Amino acid sequence: MTTAITIEHVSKSFTAGGQRVTALDDVSLSIDRGEIFGIVGYSGAGKSTLLRTINALERPTAGRVVVDGVEVSALGGRALHRQRQRIGMIFQRFNLLQSRTVFQNVAYPLRVAGASKDEIVDRVDELLRFVGLSERALEHPSRLSGGQQQRVGIARALANRPDVLLSDEATSALDPQTTSEVLELLRRVNREYGVTIALVTHEMEVVRELADRVAVMQQGTVVEHGAVYDVFSRPSHPTTRRFVSSVLHHLPDAEALDRIRRVHRGRIVQIHVENRESNDPFLSRIARQHDVDYNVVYGGVSELQSRLFGTLTVELLGNDLDVDRAIAGIATSAAIIELPPSAEQATSAAEELIHA
Ligand SMILES: Nc1ncnc2c1ncn2[C@@H]1O[C@H](COP(=O)(O)OP(=O)(O)OP(=O)(O)O)[C@@H](O)[C@H]1O
Ligand SMILES: [Mg+2]
Structure with missing residues (x-):
C-alpha cells in the first residue's frame, strides 16, 4: 500500500x-x-x-x-x-x-x-x-x-x-x-x-x-x-459517538433507558457483538440451559464492510441465581454488562462495554 x-x-x-x-x-x-x-x-x-x-x-x-x-x-x-x-x-x-x-x-x-x-x-x-x-x-x-x-x-x-x-x-x-x-x-x-x-x-x-x-x-x-x-x-x-449514533441506533439514550426500566422490571443487560464467525445461537441456548427468559428490548446489529457488529439491550427474567449464571454463560460468547439501576451509571457502563 x-x-x-x-x-x-x-x-x-x-x-x-x-x-x-x-x-x-x-x-x-x-x-x-x-x-x-x-x-x-x-x-x-x-x-x-x-x-x-x-x-x-x-x-x-x-x-x-x-x-x-x-x-x-x-x-x-x-x-x-x-x-x-x-x-x-x-x-x-x-x-x-x-x-x-x-x-x-x-x-x-x-x-x-x-x-x-x-x-x-x-x-x-x-x-x-x-x-x-x-x-x-x-x-x-x-x-x-x-x-x-x-x-x-x-x-x-x-x-x-x-x-x-x-x-x-x-x-x-x-x-x-x-x-x-x-x-x-x-x-x-x-x-x-x-x-x-x-x-x-x-x-x-x-x-x-x-x-x-x-x-x-x-x-x-x-x-x-x-x-x-x-x-x-x-x-x-464523544463527537464520533454522536456521529455514529446518528446512523446506528444500537444504544438507547438515557430517556429511552428510563422508559425501558418503567416497562421492564427484570434485570437489564447489554450485549455487544462483534466480528462473530460462529453461528451459535448463544442467547437462546444459554437462556434455555439456565431456565431464564429473555426479552430483547432495544438495539440492533449492523453490517459494515461485510462484518457484523451491534449492541442488544436485553431483559433477563428468572431467579437471581439463574440470571447470574446466564450472564456468566453469555460472557463466554460476547461482551456483556449488567446495567446498574440509575441511568447515568448505565451510560458509562455502556461505554465500558464497547471498549472492553
Ligand atoms: N476564506 C476564509 N476567510 C475567513 N475564515 C474562513 C475562510 N474559510 C474558512 N474560514 C473559517 O474557517 C473555519 C473552518 O471552515 P471550513 O469551511 O473549513 O469548515 P467546514 O468544516 O467545511 O464547514 P461546513 O460544514 O459548514 O462546510 C470556519 O470557522 C470558517 O469560518
Ligand atoms: Mg465545508
Whole structure:
C-alpha cells in the first residue's frame, strides 16, 4: 500500500474582520493510494479548508501537503497548474458553466490542457457514457436534475484522468435516493479508474456507504481516525459517538433507558457483538440451559464492510441465581454488562462495554 496524500502538521488561519480564525490546527493524516477516505465533522470544523489544501486552493500557514511525492503546498505557476490536473474536484453546488452544454462542460478542462479536437470528442464520449448521460450531451445543465448535474460534475472532474478526486459535500444537495446513485457512481470511479477519493461530508451515512477509512474533525483538529468498521463499532471520542449514533441506533439514550426500566422490571443487560464467525445461537441456548427468559428490548446489529457488529439491550427474567449464571454463560460468547439501576451509571457502563 503506497501513500497518495500526506498531510503533515498542517495549520491554517484566516484573518477576517480583524479577527484571527484558526481553521486547521496541526493536522496530520495520510491517505493511501486507491482508497476512499472520508472526512466528517460539524459545520466550521475545517473540513473544506483541509480538502482545499490538497489541491492548493488553500495554502497552509504551517506544515506541508504532499500528493504523489510532490509537495503541492510549495508549488506555484505552471507546476501548480500541471499538478492540479492530476487532482479532480466536485462540489455541493456542482459549479457547472450554465451557458455551456453538458458536452462543453466536460470538454472544458481538456481544452484548457491543450487536448486535440479528436481527443476531446473521444474522451467526452467515453466519460458521458461512463456517467450515463450520453443522450444529454447537447443540453444545458439547467435542464438536468441535481443528480444528473453532479454526474456531469464527476465526468468533468475525471476529464484529465486524475489520480485523486476531491469531493466537498457532493451529495449534500441531493435527496437520499439520488445520493445513493451518486455514491455508487463514485464507487465505480474508485474501482474502475483506480482513483483515490477524499470526501468531505457532514453525513455519517455517506461515510458508512462509501469510505474505507474516516477522520472525524472538530475545531480544526482530527479527533479520531481509522478504518470505518473500527470507528463505527468502537467510537471513542464523544463527537464520533454522536456521529455514529446518528446512523446506528444500537444504544438507547438515557430517556429511552428510563422508559425501558418503567416497562421492564427484570434485570437489564447489554450485549455487544462483534466480528462473530460462529453461528451459535448463544442467547437462546444459554437462556434455555439456565431456565431464564429473555426479552430483547432495544438495539440492533449492523453490517459494515461485510462484518457484523451491534449492541442488544436485553431483559433477563428468572431467579437471581439463574440470571447470574446466564450472564456468566453469555460472557463466554460476547461482551456483556449488567446495567446498574440509575441511568447515568448505565451510560458509562455502556461505554465500558464497547471498549472492553
Ligand atoms: N476564506 C476564509 N476567510 C475567513 N475564515 C474562513 C475562510 N474559510 C474558512 N474560514 C473559517 O474557517 C473555519 C473552518 O471552515 P471550513 O469551511 O473549513 O469548515 P467546514 O468544516 O467545511 O464547514 P461546513 O460544514 O459548514 O462546510 C470556519 O470557522 C470558517 O469560518
Ligand atoms: Mg465545508
